[in-house]
Amino acid sequence: MFFASDNTSGAAPEVMAALSRANEGYAKSYGADAIMERVTERIREIFEAPEAAVYLVATGTVANSLALSVYCPPWGAVFCHRNAHIAEDECGAPEFYSGGAKLVLVEGAHGKMTPDTLASALSRIGESGVHGVQRAILSITNVTEAGTVYTPAEVAALTALARAKGLPSHMDGARFANAIVATGATPAEMTWKAGIDVLSFGGTKNGCMGVEAVVLFDPAKAWEFELRRKRGGHLFSKHRFLSAQMEAYLEGDLWLRLAAQSNRMGARLSQGIAALPGSGLIHPAQANMMFAWFPKAGHDRAKAAGAAYYDWVAPPDGAARLVCSWSTTEEDTDRFVKLIS
Incomplete structure:
Protein backbone atom coordinates (compact mmCIF):
# COMPACT_ATOMS: atom_id res chain seq x y z
CA MET A 1 0.00 0.00 0.00
CA PHE A 2 2.60 2.49 -1.10
CA PHE A 3 0.83 5.49 -2.60
CA ALA A 4 3.33 8.23 -1.75
CA SER A 5 4.42 8.67 -5.37
CA ASP A 6 4.91 6.70 -8.54
CA ASN A 7 8.64 7.40 -8.30
CA THR A 8 8.86 5.31 -5.13
CA SER A 9 8.28 2.09 -7.07
CA GLY A 10 11.15 0.04 -8.40
CA ALA A 11 12.26 -0.18 -11.99
CA ALA A 12 10.41 -2.52 -14.32
CA PRO A 13 12.12 -5.89 -14.88
CA GLU A 14 12.55 -5.12 -18.58
CA VAL A 15 14.47 -1.96 -17.70
CA MET A 16 16.71 -3.75 -15.21
CA ALA A 17 17.45 -6.46 -17.77
CA ALA A 18 18.39 -3.82 -20.33
CA LEU A 19 20.78 -2.17 -17.88
CA SER A 20 22.44 -5.51 -17.25
CA ARG A 21 22.91 -6.09 -20.99
CA ALA A 22 24.29 -2.58 -21.43
CA ASN A 23 26.88 -3.28 -18.76
CA GLU A 24 28.62 -5.83 -20.98
CA GLY A 25 31.66 -4.76 -22.94
CA TYR A 26 32.39 -1.24 -24.11
CA ALA A 27 30.42 1.59 -25.68
CA LYS A 28 31.09 5.10 -26.87
CA SER A 29 30.44 7.76 -24.25
CA TYR A 30 28.51 11.04 -24.00
CA GLY A 31 25.55 9.91 -26.08
CA ALA A 32 27.48 8.48 -29.02
CA ASP A 33 26.50 4.90 -28.07
CA ALA A 34 24.68 2.74 -30.58
CA ILE A 35 21.71 2.32 -28.25
CA MET A 36 21.10 6.08 -28.30
CA GLU A 37 20.96 6.02 -32.08
CA ARG A 38 18.15 3.49 -31.86
CA VAL A 39 16.38 5.48 -29.14
CA THR A 40 16.43 8.61 -31.28
CA GLU A 41 14.94 6.80 -34.25
CA ARG A 42 12.29 5.13 -32.09
CA ILE A 43 11.18 8.40 -30.50
CA ARG A 44 11.02 10.04 -33.92
CA GLU A 45 8.85 7.15 -35.09
CA ILE A 46 6.56 7.26 -32.05
CA PHE A 47 6.05 11.01 -32.36
CA GLU A 48 5.83 11.03 -36.18
CA ALA A 49 8.60 13.62 -36.12
CA PRO A 50 11.52 12.49 -38.31
CA GLU A 51 13.52 15.68 -37.74
CA ALA A 52 13.12 15.87 -33.94
CA ALA A 53 16.25 16.19 -31.81
CA VAL A 54 16.28 13.82 -28.83
CA TYR A 55 18.41 14.06 -25.68
CA LEU A 56 18.47 12.13 -22.42
CA VAL A 57 19.02 13.38 -18.89
CA ALA A 58 18.57 11.76 -15.50
CA THR A 59 15.96 13.94 -13.78
CA GLY A 60 12.69 15.62 -14.60
CA THR A 61 13.82 18.87 -13.03
CA VAL A 62 16.74 19.25 -15.40
CA ALA A 63 14.69 18.07 -18.37
CA ASN A 64 12.19 20.87 -17.73
CA SER A 65 14.81 23.46 -16.87
CA LEU A 66 17.07 22.86 -19.85
CA ALA A 67 14.10 22.59 -22.22
CA LEU A 68 12.81 25.97 -21.04
CA SER A 69 16.24 27.57 -21.06
CA VAL A 70 16.76 27.17 -24.80
CA TYR A 71 13.64 29.27 -25.42
CA CYS A 72 13.71 31.66 -22.48
CA PRO A 73 16.34 34.38 -21.97
CA PRO A 74 17.12 35.80 -18.51
CA TRP A 75 14.63 38.62 -19.08
CA GLY A 76 11.90 36.24 -20.25
CA ALA A 77 8.67 35.08 -18.67
CA VAL A 78 7.51 31.47 -18.48
CA PHE A 79 3.72 31.16 -18.25
CA CYS A 80 2.63 28.14 -16.20
CA HIS A 81 -0.14 27.05 -13.86
CA ARG A 82 0.13 28.30 -10.30
CA ASN A 83 0.69 24.74 -9.05
CA ALA A 84 2.93 23.54 -11.86
CA HIS A 85 5.89 21.39 -10.87
CA ILE A 86 8.29 24.00 -12.24
CA ALA A 87 6.69 26.57 -9.92
CA GLU A 88 6.36 24.58 -6.70
CA ASP A 89 8.77 21.66 -6.75
CA GLU A 90 11.96 22.52 -8.61
CA CYS A 91 13.68 24.88 -6.15
CA GLY A 92 14.12 27.67 -8.69
CA ALA A 93 15.91 25.41 -11.20
CA PRO A 94 14.07 26.83 -14.25
CA GLU A 95 15.08 30.31 -13.17
CA PHE A 96 18.64 29.12 -12.52
CA TYR A 97 19.20 27.37 -15.84
CA SER A 98 17.66 30.25 -17.81
CA GLY A 99 19.81 32.78 -15.98
CA GLY A 100 16.96 34.45 -14.12
CA ALA A 101 13.70 34.07 -16.05
CA LYS A 102 10.45 34.87 -14.25
CA LEU A 103 7.65 32.35 -13.80
CA VAL A 104 4.25 33.94 -14.34
CA LEU A 105 1.66 31.92 -12.45
CA VAL A 106 -1.65 31.35 -14.20
CA GLU A 107 -4.85 30.45 -12.39
CA GLY A 108 -7.18 27.59 -13.21
CA ALA A 109 -9.33 25.05 -11.37
CA HIS A 110 -8.13 21.49 -10.88
CA GLY A 111 -4.55 22.24 -11.95
CA LYS A 112 -5.44 23.37 -15.47
CA MET A 113 -5.01 26.72 -17.14
CA THR A 114 -7.91 27.84 -19.29
CA PRO A 115 -7.81 30.04 -22.39
CA ASP A 116 -9.35 32.85 -20.35
CA THR A 117 -6.87 32.67 -17.47
CA LEU A 118 -3.93 32.36 -19.85
CA ALA A 119 -5.15 35.23 -22.02
CA SER A 120 -5.42 37.39 -18.93
CA ALA A 121 -1.84 36.61 -17.91
CA LEU A 122 -0.52 37.15 -21.43
CA SER A 123 -2.21 40.54 -21.59
CA ARG A 124 -0.55 41.71 -18.34
CA ILE A 125 3.03 40.75 -19.10
CA GLY A 126 5.41 42.21 -21.66
CA GLU A 127 3.60 45.49 -22.16
CA SER A 128 5.94 47.79 -20.23
CA GLY A 129 8.87 47.82 -22.61
CA VAL A 130 12.35 47.64 -21.14
CA HIS A 131 11.00 47.99 -17.60
CA GLY A 132 9.39 44.55 -17.46
CA VAL A 133 10.11 40.94 -18.32
CA GLN A 134 9.28 39.88 -21.85
CA ARG A 135 6.94 37.05 -22.82
CA ALA A 136 9.03 33.99 -23.67
CA ILE A 137 7.33 30.57 -23.44
CA LEU A 138 4.24 28.70 -22.25
CA SER A 139 4.67 25.55 -20.12
CA ILE A 140 1.84 23.02 -19.79
CA THR A 141 1.98 20.09 -17.35
CA ASN A 142 0.28 16.89 -18.50
CA VAL A 143 -0.70 14.97 -16.32
CA THR A 144 -1.23 18.06 -14.13
CA GLU A 145 -0.16 18.39 -10.53
CA ALA A 146 -3.82 17.91 -9.57
CA GLY A 147 -4.03 14.56 -11.34
CA THR A 148 -6.16 15.93 -14.17
CA VAL A 149 -5.41 15.59 -17.86
CA TYR A 150 -5.40 18.03 -20.78
CA THR A 151 -6.85 16.73 -24.03
CA PRO A 152 -5.06 17.60 -27.28
CA ALA A 153 -7.82 20.10 -28.04
CA GLU A 154 -7.24 21.82 -24.70
CA VAL A 155 -3.51 21.91 -25.31
CA ALA A 156 -4.06 23.37 -28.78
CA ALA A 157 -6.35 26.10 -27.42
CA LEU A 158 -3.61 27.23 -25.03
CA THR A 159 -0.74 27.01 -27.49
CA ALA A 160 -2.75 29.00 -30.04
CA LEU A 161 -2.92 31.90 -27.57
CA ALA A 162 0.81 31.63 -26.97
CA ARG A 163 1.56 31.48 -30.68
CA ALA A 164 -0.55 34.59 -31.27
CA LYS A 165 1.93 36.39 -29.00
CA GLY A 166 4.88 34.83 -30.79
CA LEU A 167 5.61 32.31 -28.04
CA PRO A 168 6.70 28.66 -28.26
CA SER A 169 5.23 26.04 -25.92
CA HIS A 170 6.74 23.41 -23.63
CA MET A 171 5.07 20.36 -22.11
CA ASP A 172 6.17 18.92 -18.79
CA GLY A 173 5.41 15.28 -19.48
CA ALA A 174 6.77 13.63 -16.35
CA ARG A 175 3.60 11.53 -16.55
CA PHE A 176 3.18 11.89 -20.31
CA ALA A 177 2.49 8.17 -20.75
CA ASN A 178 -0.38 8.38 -18.28
CA ALA A 179 -1.87 11.31 -20.18
CA ILE A 180 -1.64 9.42 -23.47
CA VAL A 181 -3.34 6.37 -22.00
CA ALA A 182 -6.02 8.51 -20.34
CA THR A 183 -6.95 10.39 -23.52
CA GLY A 184 -6.29 7.78 -26.19
CA ALA A 185 -4.39 10.42 -28.15
CA THR A 186 -1.28 9.67 -30.14
CA PRO A 187 1.99 11.22 -28.95
CA ALA A 188 2.00 13.46 -32.03
CA GLU A 189 -1.57 14.63 -31.39
CA MET A 190 -0.68 15.56 -27.82
CA THR A 191 2.50 17.43 -28.74
CA TRP A 192 3.61 19.05 -31.98
CA LYS A 193 0.27 18.66 -33.72
CA ALA A 194 -1.26 20.56 -30.78
CA GLY A 195 1.40 23.27 -30.91
CA ILE A 196 4.05 21.94 -28.50
CA ASP A 197 7.62 22.84 -29.47
CA VAL A 198 9.56 20.94 -26.81
CA LEU A 199 8.58 18.02 -24.57
CA SER A 200 10.00 16.66 -21.33
CA PHE A 201 9.16 12.98 -21.83
CA GLY A 202 9.19 11.19 -18.50
CA GLY A 203 10.45 7.70 -17.76
CA THR A 204 11.43 7.71 -14.09
CA LYS A 205 7.89 7.84 -12.68
CA ASN A 206 6.74 5.07 -14.98
CA GLY A 207 9.13 2.17 -14.49
CA CYS A 208 12.59 3.46 -15.36
CA MET A 209 15.44 3.75 -12.88
CA GLY A 210 16.19 7.34 -13.79
CA VAL A 211 15.90 8.75 -17.30
CA GLU A 212 13.94 11.51 -19.03
CA ALA A 213 13.99 12.50 -22.69
CA VAL A 214 13.90 16.04 -24.02
CA VAL A 215 12.30 16.04 -27.46
CA LEU A 216 12.92 19.20 -29.47
CA PHE A 217 10.49 19.30 -32.38
CA ASP A 218 12.52 22.23 -33.74
CA PRO A 219 15.99 20.77 -34.43
CA ALA A 220 17.40 24.28 -34.83
CA LYS A 221 17.55 24.40 -31.03
CA ALA A 222 19.58 21.17 -30.75
CA TRP A 223 23.09 22.60 -30.58
CA GLU A 224 22.16 25.15 -27.93
CA PHE A 225 20.57 22.37 -25.89
CA GLU A 226 23.74 20.29 -26.15
CA LEU A 227 25.84 23.20 -24.92
CA ARG A 228 23.49 23.98 -22.05
CA ARG A 229 23.32 20.33 -21.01
CA LYS A 230 27.12 20.11 -20.88
CA ARG A 231 27.57 23.46 -19.14
CA GLY A 232 24.90 22.53 -16.63
CA GLY A 233 26.68 19.31 -15.67
CA HIS A 234 24.09 16.92 -17.07
CA LEU A 235 25.93 15.25 -19.96
CA PHE A 236 26.42 11.69 -18.74
CA SER A 237 29.76 10.06 -19.50
CA LYS A 238 28.44 6.49 -19.36
CA HIS A 239 25.41 7.57 -21.34
CA ARG A 240 24.59 4.04 -22.49
CA PHE A 241 22.93 3.43 -19.11
CA LEU A 242 20.44 6.20 -19.86
CA SER A 243 19.99 4.96 -23.42
CA ALA A 244 19.42 1.36 -22.31
CA GLN A 245 16.63 2.38 -19.97
CA MET A 246 14.84 4.44 -22.59
CA GLU A 247 15.19 1.75 -25.25
CA ALA A 248 13.64 -0.86 -22.97
CA TYR A 249 10.93 1.62 -21.94
CA LEU A 250 9.89 2.12 -25.56
CA GLU A 251 10.34 -1.49 -26.72
CA GLY A 252 7.00 -3.14 -27.45
CA ASP A 253 5.18 -0.09 -26.04
CA LEU A 254 6.21 -1.01 -22.50
Whole structure:
Protein backbone atom coordinates (compact mmCIF):
# COMPACT_ATOMS: atom_id res chain seq x y z
CA MET A 1 0.00 0.00 0.00
CA PHE A 2 2.60 2.49 -1.10
CA PHE A 3 0.83 5.49 -2.60
CA ALA A 4 3.33 8.23 -1.75
CA SER A 5 4.42 8.67 -5.37
CA ASP A 6 4.91 6.70 -8.54
CA ASN A 7 8.64 7.40 -8.30
CA THR A 8 8.86 5.31 -5.13
CA SER A 9 8.28 2.09 -7.07
CA GLY A 10 11.15 0.04 -8.40
CA ALA A 11 12.26 -0.18 -11.99
CA ALA A 12 10.41 -2.52 -14.32
CA PRO A 13 12.12 -5.89 -14.88
CA GLU A 14 12.55 -5.12 -18.58
CA VAL A 15 14.47 -1.96 -17.70
CA MET A 16 16.71 -3.75 -15.21
CA ALA A 17 17.45 -6.46 -17.77
CA ALA A 18 18.39 -3.82 -20.33
CA LEU A 19 20.78 -2.17 -17.88
CA SER A 20 22.44 -5.51 -17.25
CA ARG A 21 22.91 -6.09 -20.99
CA ALA A 22 24.29 -2.58 -21.43
CA ASN A 23 26.88 -3.28 -18.76
CA GLU A 24 28.62 -5.83 -20.98
CA GLY A 25 31.66 -4.76 -22.94
CA TYR A 26 32.39 -1.24 -24.11
CA ALA A 27 30.42 1.59 -25.68
CA LYS A 28 31.09 5.10 -26.87
CA SER A 29 30.44 7.76 -24.25
CA TYR A 30 28.51 11.04 -24.00
CA GLY A 31 25.55 9.91 -26.08
CA ALA A 32 27.48 8.48 -29.02
CA ASP A 33 26.50 4.90 -28.07
CA ALA A 34 24.68 2.74 -30.58
CA ILE A 35 21.71 2.32 -28.25
CA MET A 36 21.10 6.08 -28.30
CA GLU A 37 20.96 6.02 -32.08
CA ARG A 38 18.15 3.49 -31.86
CA VAL A 39 16.38 5.48 -29.14
CA THR A 40 16.43 8.61 -31.28
CA GLU A 41 14.94 6.80 -34.25
CA ARG A 42 12.29 5.13 -32.09
CA ILE A 43 11.18 8.40 -30.50
CA ARG A 44 11.02 10.04 -33.92
CA GLU A 45 8.85 7.15 -35.09
CA ILE A 46 6.56 7.26 -32.05
CA PHE A 47 6.05 11.01 -32.36
CA GLU A 48 5.83 11.03 -36.18
CA ALA A 49 8.60 13.62 -36.12
CA PRO A 50 11.52 12.49 -38.31
CA GLU A 51 13.52 15.68 -37.74
CA ALA A 52 13.12 15.87 -33.94
CA ALA A 53 16.25 16.19 -31.81
CA VAL A 54 16.28 13.82 -28.83
CA TYR A 55 18.41 14.06 -25.68
CA LEU A 56 18.47 12.13 -22.42
CA VAL A 57 19.02 13.38 -18.89
CA ALA A 58 18.57 11.76 -15.50
CA THR A 59 15.96 13.94 -13.78
CA GLY A 60 12.69 15.62 -14.60
CA THR A 61 13.82 18.87 -13.03
CA VAL A 62 16.74 19.25 -15.40
CA ALA A 63 14.69 18.07 -18.37
CA ASN A 64 12.19 20.87 -17.73
CA SER A 65 14.81 23.46 -16.87
CA LEU A 66 17.07 22.86 -19.85
CA ALA A 67 14.10 22.59 -22.22
CA LEU A 68 12.81 25.97 -21.04
CA SER A 69 16.24 27.57 -21.06
CA VAL A 70 16.76 27.17 -24.80
CA TYR A 71 13.64 29.27 -25.42
CA CYS A 72 13.71 31.66 -22.48
CA PRO A 73 16.34 34.38 -21.97
CA PRO A 74 17.12 35.80 -18.51
CA TRP A 75 14.63 38.62 -19.08
CA GLY A 76 11.90 36.24 -20.25
CA ALA A 77 8.67 35.08 -18.67
CA VAL A 78 7.51 31.47 -18.48
CA PHE A 79 3.72 31.16 -18.25
CA CYS A 80 2.63 28.14 -16.20
CA HIS A 81 -0.14 27.05 -13.86
CA ARG A 82 0.13 28.30 -10.30
CA ASN A 83 0.69 24.74 -9.05
CA ALA A 84 2.93 23.54 -11.86
CA HIS A 85 5.89 21.39 -10.87
CA ILE A 86 8.29 24.00 -12.24
CA ALA A 87 6.69 26.57 -9.92
CA GLU A 88 6.36 24.58 -6.70
CA ASP A 89 8.77 21.66 -6.75
CA GLU A 90 11.96 22.52 -8.61
CA CYS A 91 13.68 24.88 -6.15
CA GLY A 92 14.12 27.67 -8.69
CA ALA A 93 15.91 25.41 -11.20
CA PRO A 94 14.07 26.83 -14.25
CA GLU A 95 15.08 30.31 -13.17
CA PHE A 96 18.64 29.12 -12.52
CA TYR A 97 19.20 27.37 -15.84
CA SER A 98 17.66 30.25 -17.81
CA GLY A 99 19.81 32.78 -15.98
CA GLY A 100 16.96 34.45 -14.12
CA ALA A 101 13.70 34.07 -16.05
CA LYS A 102 10.45 34.87 -14.25
CA LEU A 103 7.65 32.35 -13.80
CA VAL A 104 4.25 33.94 -14.34
CA LEU A 105 1.66 31.92 -12.45
CA VAL A 106 -1.65 31.35 -14.20
CA GLU A 107 -4.85 30.45 -12.39
CA GLY A 108 -7.18 27.59 -13.21
CA ALA A 109 -9.33 25.05 -11.37
CA HIS A 110 -8.13 21.49 -10.88
CA GLY A 111 -4.55 22.24 -11.95
CA LYS A 112 -5.44 23.37 -15.47
CA MET A 113 -5.01 26.72 -17.14
CA THR A 114 -7.91 27.84 -19.29
CA PRO A 115 -7.81 30.04 -22.39
CA ASP A 116 -9.35 32.85 -20.35
CA THR A 117 -6.87 32.67 -17.47
CA LEU A 118 -3.93 32.36 -19.85
CA ALA A 119 -5.15 35.23 -22.02
CA SER A 120 -5.42 37.39 -18.93
CA ALA A 121 -1.84 36.61 -17.91
CA LEU A 122 -0.52 37.15 -21.43
CA SER A 123 -2.21 40.54 -21.59
CA ARG A 124 -0.55 41.71 -18.34
CA ILE A 125 3.03 40.75 -19.10
CA GLY A 126 5.41 42.21 -21.66
CA GLU A 127 3.60 45.49 -22.16
CA SER A 128 5.94 47.79 -20.23
CA GLY A 129 8.87 47.82 -22.61
CA VAL A 130 12.35 47.64 -21.14
CA HIS A 131 11.00 47.99 -17.60
CA GLY A 132 9.39 44.55 -17.46
CA VAL A 133 10.11 40.94 -18.32
CA GLN A 134 9.28 39.88 -21.85
CA ARG A 135 6.94 37.05 -22.82
CA ALA A 136 9.03 33.99 -23.67
CA ILE A 137 7.33 30.57 -23.44
CA LEU A 138 4.24 28.70 -22.25
CA SER A 139 4.67 25.55 -20.12
CA ILE A 140 1.84 23.02 -19.79
CA THR A 141 1.98 20.09 -17.35
CA ASN A 142 0.28 16.89 -18.50
CA VAL A 143 -0.70 14.97 -16.32
CA THR A 144 -1.23 18.06 -14.13
CA GLU A 145 -0.16 18.39 -10.53
CA ALA A 146 -3.82 17.91 -9.57
CA GLY A 147 -4.03 14.56 -11.34
CA THR A 148 -6.16 15.93 -14.17
CA VAL A 149 -5.41 15.59 -17.86
CA TYR A 150 -5.40 18.03 -20.78
CA THR A 151 -6.85 16.73 -24.03
CA PRO A 152 -5.06 17.60 -27.28
CA ALA A 153 -7.82 20.10 -28.04
CA GLU A 154 -7.24 21.82 -24.70
CA VAL A 155 -3.51 21.91 -25.31
CA ALA A 156 -4.06 23.37 -28.78
CA ALA A 157 -6.35 26.10 -27.42
CA LEU A 158 -3.61 27.23 -25.03
CA THR A 159 -0.74 27.01 -27.49
CA ALA A 160 -2.75 29.00 -30.04
CA LEU A 161 -2.92 31.90 -27.57
CA ALA A 162 0.81 31.63 -26.97
CA ARG A 163 1.56 31.48 -30.68
CA ALA A 164 -0.55 34.59 -31.27
CA LYS A 165 1.93 36.39 -29.00
CA GLY A 166 4.88 34.83 -30.79
CA LEU A 167 5.61 32.31 -28.04
CA PRO A 168 6.70 28.66 -28.26
CA SER A 169 5.23 26.04 -25.92
CA HIS A 170 6.74 23.41 -23.63
CA MET A 171 5.07 20.36 -22.11
CA ASP A 172 6.17 18.92 -18.79
CA GLY A 173 5.41 15.28 -19.48
CA ALA A 174 6.77 13.63 -16.35
CA ARG A 175 3.60 11.53 -16.55
CA PHE A 176 3.18 11.89 -20.31
CA ALA A 177 2.49 8.17 -20.75
CA ASN A 178 -0.38 8.38 -18.28
CA ALA A 179 -1.87 11.31 -20.18
CA ILE A 180 -1.64 9.42 -23.47
CA VAL A 181 -3.34 6.37 -22.00
CA ALA A 182 -6.02 8.51 -20.34
CA THR A 183 -6.95 10.39 -23.52
CA GLY A 184 -6.29 7.78 -26.19
CA ALA A 185 -4.39 10.42 -28.15
CA THR A 186 -1.28 9.67 -30.14
CA PRO A 187 1.99 11.22 -28.95
CA ALA A 188 2.00 13.46 -32.03
CA GLU A 189 -1.57 14.63 -31.39
CA MET A 190 -0.68 15.56 -27.82
CA THR A 191 2.50 17.43 -28.74
CA TRP A 192 3.61 19.05 -31.98
CA LYS A 193 0.27 18.66 -33.72
CA ALA A 194 -1.26 20.56 -30.78
CA GLY A 195 1.40 23.27 -30.91
CA ILE A 196 4.05 21.94 -28.50
CA ASP A 197 7.62 22.84 -29.47
CA VAL A 198 9.56 20.94 -26.81
CA LEU A 199 8.58 18.02 -24.57
CA SER A 200 10.00 16.66 -21.33
CA PHE A 201 9.16 12.98 -21.83
CA GLY A 202 9.19 11.19 -18.50
CA GLY A 203 10.45 7.70 -17.76
CA THR A 204 11.43 7.71 -14.09
CA LYS A 205 7.89 7.84 -12.68
CA ASN A 206 6.74 5.07 -14.98
CA GLY A 207 9.13 2.17 -14.49
CA CYS A 208 12.59 3.46 -15.36
CA MET A 209 15.44 3.75 -12.88
CA GLY A 210 16.19 7.34 -13.79
CA VAL A 211 15.90 8.75 -17.30
CA GLU A 212 13.94 11.51 -19.03
CA ALA A 213 13.99 12.50 -22.69
CA VAL A 214 13.90 16.04 -24.02
CA VAL A 215 12.30 16.04 -27.46
CA LEU A 216 12.92 19.20 -29.47
CA PHE A 217 10.49 19.30 -32.38
CA ASP A 218 12.52 22.23 -33.74
CA PRO A 219 15.99 20.77 -34.43
CA ALA A 220 17.40 24.28 -34.83
CA LYS A 221 17.55 24.40 -31.03
CA ALA A 222 19.58 21.17 -30.75
CA TRP A 223 23.09 22.60 -30.58
CA GLU A 224 22.16 25.15 -27.93
CA PHE A 225 20.57 22.37 -25.89
CA GLU A 226 23.74 20.29 -26.15
CA LEU A 227 25.84 23.20 -24.92
CA ARG A 228 23.49 23.98 -22.05
CA ARG A 229 23.32 20.33 -21.01
CA LYS A 230 27.12 20.11 -20.88
CA ARG A 231 27.57 23.46 -19.14
CA GLY A 232 24.90 22.53 -16.63
CA GLY A 233 26.68 19.31 -15.67
CA HIS A 234 24.09 16.92 -17.07
CA LEU A 235 25.93 15.25 -19.96
CA PHE A 236 26.42 11.69 -18.74
CA SER A 237 29.76 10.06 -19.50
CA LYS A 238 28.44 6.49 -19.36
CA HIS A 239 25.41 7.57 -21.34
CA ARG A 240 24.59 4.04 -22.49
CA PHE A 241 22.93 3.43 -19.11
CA LEU A 242 20.44 6.20 -19.86
CA SER A 243 19.99 4.96 -23.42
CA ALA A 244 19.42 1.36 -22.31
CA GLN A 245 16.63 2.38 -19.97
CA MET A 246 14.84 4.44 -22.59
CA GLU A 247 15.19 1.75 -25.25
CA ALA A 248 13.64 -0.86 -22.97
CA TYR A 249 10.93 1.62 -21.94
CA LEU A 250 9.89 2.12 -25.56
CA GLU A 251 10.34 -1.49 -26.72
CA GLY A 252 7.00 -3.14 -27.45
CA ASP A 253 5.18 -0.09 -26.04
CA LEU A 254 6.21 -1.01 -22.50
CA TRP A 255 5.79 2.67 -21.55
CA LEU A 256 2.09 2.51 -22.46
CA ARG A 257 1.49 -0.82 -20.77
CA LEU A 258 3.03 0.37 -17.52
CA ALA A 259 1.00 3.58 -17.62
CA ALA A 260 -2.18 1.65 -18.35
CA GLN A 261 -1.62 -0.41 -15.21
CA SER A 262 -1.06 2.64 -13.02
CA ASN A 263 -4.09 4.40 -14.51
CA ARG A 264 -6.27 1.33 -13.93
CA MET A 265 -5.19 1.17 -10.32
CA GLY A 266 -5.74 4.91 -9.97
CA ALA A 267 -9.30 4.51 -11.23
CA ARG A 268 -9.91 1.55 -8.92
CA LEU A 269 -8.61 3.42 -5.90
CA SER A 270 -10.39 6.70 -6.62
CA GLN A 271 -13.70 5.00 -7.33
CA GLY A 272 -13.40 3.00 -4.13
CA ILE A 273 -12.74 6.11 -2.05
CA ALA A 274 -15.50 8.13 -3.73
CA ALA A 275 -18.04 5.44 -2.89
CA LEU A 276 -17.34 5.60 0.85
CA PRO A 277 -19.56 7.64 3.20
CA GLY A 278 -17.84 10.79 4.45
CA SER A 279 -15.18 10.59 1.75
CA GLY A 280 -14.65 12.10 -1.68
CA LEU A 281 -12.33 13.48 -4.34
CA ILE A 282 -10.99 17.03 -4.44
CA HIS A 283 -10.17 16.96 -8.16
CA PRO A 284 -11.39 14.69 -10.97
CA ALA A 285 -9.15 11.61 -10.91
CA GLN A 286 -8.26 11.16 -14.57
CA ALA A 287 -4.98 9.23 -14.49
CA ASN A 288 -2.93 7.67 -11.68
CA MET A 289 -2.87 10.47 -9.11
CA MET A 290 -5.73 11.57 -6.90
CA PHE A 291 -6.51 13.96 -4.08
CA ALA A 292 -9.10 12.65 -1.67
CA TRP A 293 -10.46 13.15 1.80
CA PHE A 294 -11.70 10.61 4.30
CA PRO A 295 -12.26 10.48 8.08
CA LYS A 296 -9.38 10.68 10.53
CA ALA A 297 -10.16 7.22 11.84
CA GLY A 298 -9.53 5.88 8.34
CA HIS A 299 -6.19 7.69 8.18
CA ASP A 300 -5.23 6.20 11.53
CA ARG A 301 -6.11 2.65 10.49
CA ALA A 302 -4.36 2.91 7.14
CA LYS A 303 -1.15 4.32 8.59
CA ALA A 304 -1.12 1.78 11.41
CA ALA A 305 -1.28 -0.92 8.75
CA GLY A 306 1.73 0.55 6.94
CA ALA A 307 0.07 2.58 4.18
CA ALA A 308 2.32 5.32 2.77
CA TYR A 309 0.87 8.48 1.22
CA TYR A 310 1.01 12.24 1.70
CA ASP A 311 -1.31 14.12 4.00
CA TRP A 312 -2.39 17.18 2.05
CA VAL A 313 -2.44 20.48 3.86
CA ALA A 314 -5.48 21.84 2.08
CA PRO A 315 -9.20 21.90 2.67
CA PRO A 316 -11.13 19.84 3.43
CA ASP A 317 -9.75 18.30 6.60
CA GLY A 318 -8.50 14.75 6.14
CA ALA A 319 -7.16 15.40 2.64
CA ALA A 320 -4.49 13.19 1.13
CA ARG A 321 -2.54 12.79 -2.10
CA LEU A 322 -2.33 9.23 -3.40
CA VAL A 323 -0.45 8.03 -6.48
CA CYS A 324 -0.57 4.60 -8.08
CA SER A 325 2.38 3.20 -9.99
CA TRP A 326 3.05 0.51 -12.56
CA SER A 327 3.59 -1.95 -9.71
CA THR A 328 0.43 -1.13 -7.72
CA THR A 329 -1.88 -4.14 -7.44
CA GLU A 330 -5.60 -4.62 -6.97
CA GLU A 331 -4.82 -6.07 -3.55
CA ASP A 332 -3.06 -2.82 -2.61
CA THR A 333 -5.98 -0.62 -3.61
CA ASP A 334 -8.72 -2.84 -2.20
CA ARG A 335 -7.00 -3.27 1.14
CA PHE A 336 -6.50 0.48 1.44
CA VAL A 337 -10.15 1.24 0.69
CA LYS A 338 -11.24 -1.36 3.23
CA LEU A 339 -8.98 0.15 5.92
CA ILE A 340 -10.30 3.68 5.49
CA SER A 341 -13.97 2.70 5.23
